[in-house]
Amino acid sequence: METQRYSILYSSKTGNTKKLAEKIREVLPEENCDYFGTEGAKALSSDILYIGFWTDIGNADPATLELLKSLKNKKIFLFGTAGFGGSEAYFQQVLGKVKESVDESNTVMGEFMCQGKMPQSVRDRYVKMKEKPDHAPNLDELIQNFDRALSHPDNEDLDRLEEIIRRDLKK
Known part of the structure; x- marks a missing residue:
């Protein structure tokens, strides 16, 4: 991913997803970052979009769902937090619902979820x-x-996220 440009967009109601976004920003090469924050048109020109959300009734928050529905031909890494269900099965259920809002022209290149306070x-x-x-x-x-x-997210959650991001960098 050395030459690919990326942006990190996130929605965070209680600061949990922001923690994940900051960890991703810390791991990725700073010089390739087009945008980091909660909303930004400049971000949409990036090769890769890291999109973070908080869970609202078993799905991403409404603003994130709206953003996902608008994207075409992007590489997307989804990350999020959920107060309920500290189980991988629940997280996969939420991610499945979120991916229903991703246009088929996009590629979901990775995903991560953890519990949040x-x-x-x-x-x-x-x-x-x-x-x-x-x-x-x-x-x-x-x-x-x-x-x-x-x-949550605790150091173990952040370490798992870092491991996933670093593994994806090697692809």
């Missing part, structure tokens, strides 16, 4: 729901998931 208001809502006598039976599990997500 959620706003405290989410946990507060679960605790409040639990006070009701007829609450959902899975609230304890949701609270535990929230607590597990607090440290």
Whole structure:
């Protein structure tokens, strides 16, 4: 990828996806970067687009989906975070939904997802729901998931992302 130009575009509601974007920027050759940020027309002229998203009801956030639908003939690396489902199966399900918005003229050259922390208001809502006598039976599990997500993306997540990016550079 030494001569290919790239841009990193991301949408980050709580800062999780921004952390991933910053890690990608740290790993890739700075001199080949056309754009880094949340929106930019200049980015669309790059050979490769690293596109980051936060998960909204099992799919990428609306702004990212809109961007993906508009792209043609690009190489795309998708990366994202999700507060729920610290499992690879869930991440693959989300990535599958996201890829449905990618035009077939594009090539998805790589992907990465990890868990991300959620706003405290989410946990507060679960605790409040639990006070009701007829609450959902899975609230304890949701609270535990929230607590597990607090440290993410963590160093292990960032190291895995770096490994994937470095491997793709060698292709």
